[in-house]
Amino acid sequence: MKRFSLVALFSFVTLIGCSSESNSTAPEGTPSVELLNVSYDPTRELWKDINAEFEKVAVAQTGKAVTIKQSHGASGSQARAVIDGLDADVVSLALWSDTEQLHKKGLLKDGWIDAFPNRSLPYTxxxxxxxxxxxxxxxxxxxxxxxxxxxxxxxxxxxxxxxxxxxxxxxxxxxxxxxxxxxxxxxxxxxxxxxxxxxxxxxxxxxxxxxxxxxxxxxxxxxxxxxxxxxxxxxxxxxxxxxxxxxEPHVALVDQVVDRKGTRDVVKKYLEFLYTPEGQAIIAKHFYRPTDAKVLEAHKASFxxxxxxxxxxxxxxxxxxxxxxxxxxxxxxxxxxxxxxx
Amino acid sequence: MHLSARQTRIAGRHVANEPLWLRILLIGISGIVVTVLIIVPLVYVFVQAFGNGPAAWWAQLVKDRDTQHSIFLTVVLAPVAVLLNTIFGLAAAWTLTKFRFRGRVLLLTLLDLPFAVSPVVAGLCILLVYGMQGFLGPTLREWGMPVVFSWPGLLMATTFVTMPFVARELIPLMESLGSDEELAAVSLGASRWQLFWRITLPNIKWGLLFGIIQCHARAIGEFGAVKVVSGGIGGQTDTMPLRVEKLFQEYNNPGSYAVASVLTLMALATLAARILLERWTEYQLAAMSEEKEG
CATH class of the missing domain: 3.40.190.10 (Periplasmic binding protein-like II)
Known part of the structure; x- marks a missing residue:
């Protein structure tokens, strides 16, 4: 038993060290980066789809193989977790007040709401x-x-x-x-x-x-x-x-985390992807109201x-x-x- | 505790004197409770998990990367927590039974704290101390070793809630054994390590193993404390119990039941190991007393 545990401990430490392999089809030698999107509860399926799409185009757009991890829970609790140290590159919370909570604690810079188009609202x-x-x-x-x-x-x-x-x-x-x-x-x-x-x-x-x-x-x-x-x-x-x-569920880049991890550029591309026609179409498909008027018009029957x-x-x-x-x-x-x- | 089977049997003789209707009533009630609360749900988990055949069940476990990772995390975290608690439990039991010192009773009481405190509170305490709002969090972050929302926090939470198992098993055992054999060994010139490996450990090995098994069962299944410090990052900090909840909430019932069935199988294996161990120690004790009588 004890010997088994020691072996387990050893393999644990090694595997934790190298468990962050990427599943994208990037050519060998491409630097890889892992992002964490901390979101509210019902967006699991939406972000799963968006992340898979972005991971495909990420190499071309950022020169890096990107893997995006997700964490979901009640919006207020998620904000609290990020404040407590959950390493979110991106927060996509349900309410302005939850995101603003992070700004008040200094994790987001002033003016975060204007960092992305449409008051940082890819959808309503x-x-x-x-x-x-x-x-x-x-x-x-x-x-x-x-x-x-x-x-x-x-x-x-x-x-x-x-x-x-x-x-x-x-x-x-x-x-x-x-x-x-x-x-x-x-x-x-x-x-x-x-x-x-x-x-x-x-x-x-x-x-x-x-x-x-x-x-x-x-x-x-x-x-x-x-x-x-x-x-x-x-x-x-x-x-x-x-x-x-x-x-109005805003998206935001968590300045304090991306600057420490050096992921700012990739995160920007990731959030900008939400506003592209492809991103907006995925959003509409999951029944979130896209903010792009053209895409909204195309999916009018759903809304x-x-x-x-x-x-x-x-x-x-x-x-x-x-x-x-x-x-x-x-x-x-x-x-x-x-x-x-x- | 490893004598419990025998104790039940002795108690059984007493019940035999009760009137028949009372026996039937009591047996009936326990039978119903066990069926409703244990057997039916247990069977249901397996019916759901294997409803589409073993191939589909297997696919649920291996095709999903996050599920795979959660299994890996649990299978690795639990034994490490058990190892830490084994070392701690041995040290604590040794200290508490071999020495008399001021604060001994306090230590004995504190040892039970993880059983008394709700696991959620335990998780919150870890979060409050090691989180970014706590007094150690920012320092740990600077050193690049965050505890909460990564595996050290999960390990800490699991170790905390399973801490008393080994020590609780060993303390009464070591107390009942007394120190005659050890005194004899010391008087014959045994060193401290010889004393431990040759006298103490062989005497307590079954109790120790029993504690380890129980500790492991609890470590695998821990949910509350781990949930608080996990942060729920799919494929990174989700253990198997957390994964079961997540899959269920994501409408993936087959996946959820598949993981739940593996957890249940692990628990059943533990139970089987426990029963075997109980039988074995009983057999050994019987053999020993026969030897003495003969």
Whole structure:
């Protein structure tokens, strides 16, 4: 046993040392580089496709054989991990506030949002409804969610981007229909009383709804909804409310990490690839709304029109949303604790 | 603990005096619980994993690079953690049974801490101390040896949660053995190493092996602590339990069940090793007592 362990230790150290081989078809002698993209929960499939495409063209574009590793989780937790030392070259988080968190800690330079086209937004998205087959409960609008026969699945707004966006979309839907802030508070309090499980991340909530079969409506990313429905083999349906929130998942290059690792040029090429027609087409294929007008037009059938309101229509902006709604002791804590006690 | 089989048997004689209906009731309840909680899920894992035949199962394990890497990582990390804990466990048991010193009880209590503390808390502690926000993180980064979100952190977390197994197994054993044989050896001029290799180790070898087996089983399966310090980088810091969760969340049920089945097989192998070991020590003890009587 002990001898085996020693052998294992030895092979471990050696193998860890050389386990970073690349799978691209670069000619021998090409320097190789490994990037880490730290992203939010439902983008696994998107980045897998994009990374595979970029790895193919990378040698020609950068002169290096590029391998891209992925890490996924709840957006807020992922930001936290990067701050704690997860070596991300790129962050592609769900919300501006999560990315800005890294800027506040000095990992991103000032003006990071303008480092890439379109305010560093290769795509936008929104929050939609997924219901059981045939929509048995007849859910169509945000107002339907607080009917007392309905259970809602949405992840925790404290950790999840999906959770925050769903909260803000719900709150905003009341304001947009002429309601007051007090109306919104009442509505939201009732809504979260009808949430049986609060998962940490978007994918966890999807599993709860689709695989464990809990709840009547799942408030989720548009892209996640499409994937969820495809995987459910006709057991689930997608419902577009007449309005929802405009989600802006920014991409950013983590200055502190790329400068230490010397990967800045490659990372720039990688993120610029997202804005090329090829990159945008992959984005559209995964049901993220491409920011390139031409590509969006070409995939128009996939993206029904609905009124998308920005976070600034709900409150002053992400900083304010964070402090009033999601910070410890904020609006969400108060209504959720209140709701659970009753 | 390696006598547990015998103890159960002695206890069994007592139960035999209980009324029949009580026995049937108790046996029935344990039977149902074991079936519902253990047998059904266990069988289900294998049914799912091998549902498309062994070839498909094998393909799930070898065609995916990230899965391959997670198996490699677990198969290597667990034994290293076990090795560290074996050394530590021997040292701790030796210290605690051979010497009487101030703080001995405290050390004995601390030894159990990894069992008492939730693995998630253990992971968080490692993160808080060795992460970039912690007091050692920035220094380690400067030295180019980051701990969290890479294999040293995984090793640290695994070692922490499995720390008590070997020591806990050895301490009562060494205490019950006493020091007569060792005193005799010393009086005959044995050196410290001779004492350890010729007297102590042969006496404790089965207990030690038993501790190692249990430690290994736990190390392979550790999820909570490892999850916190892993960072979830596919093909780099995902161990097998983390990979199972990830594949499941990525709608890859066949892949998820395939990895889960391998983990389960490893656990079953451990269980088998444990039973064999129990039988073997029992047999040895019986032979020994017969020898003495004869």
């Amino acid at each position: 998205s929104t929050i939609v409804f997924v219901v059981r087959k045939g929509n048995p409960k007849g859910v169509k609008e945000w107002a339907d969610l607080v009917r007392n026969d309905i259970q809602v699945i949405t992840p925790n707004p404290k950790t999840s981007g999906n959770g925050k966006l769903a909260f803000l979309a719900a709150w905003g839907s009341v304001l947009k229909n002429g309601g007051t802030e007090e109306d919104a508070r009442k509505y939201i309090t009732q809504l979260y009383k009808q949430v049986p499980v609060l998962d940490t991340g978007a994918r966890g909530a999807t599993t709860t709804f689709a695989q464990k079969g809990i709840g009547d409506v799942h408030l989720t990313w548009e892209n996640e909804a499409h994937l969820e429905i495809k995987e459910a083999n006709g057991e689930l349906d997608l419902i577009y409310p007449s309005q929802s929130i405009l989600a 029904p029109d609905l009124k998308l309101f920005p976070v600034t229509d709900v409150c002053g902006g992400w900083d304010e949303a964070q402090t009033t709604f999601f910070a410890d002791g904020g609006e969400f804590d108060r209504i959720y604790e209140g709701g659970q006690n009753k």
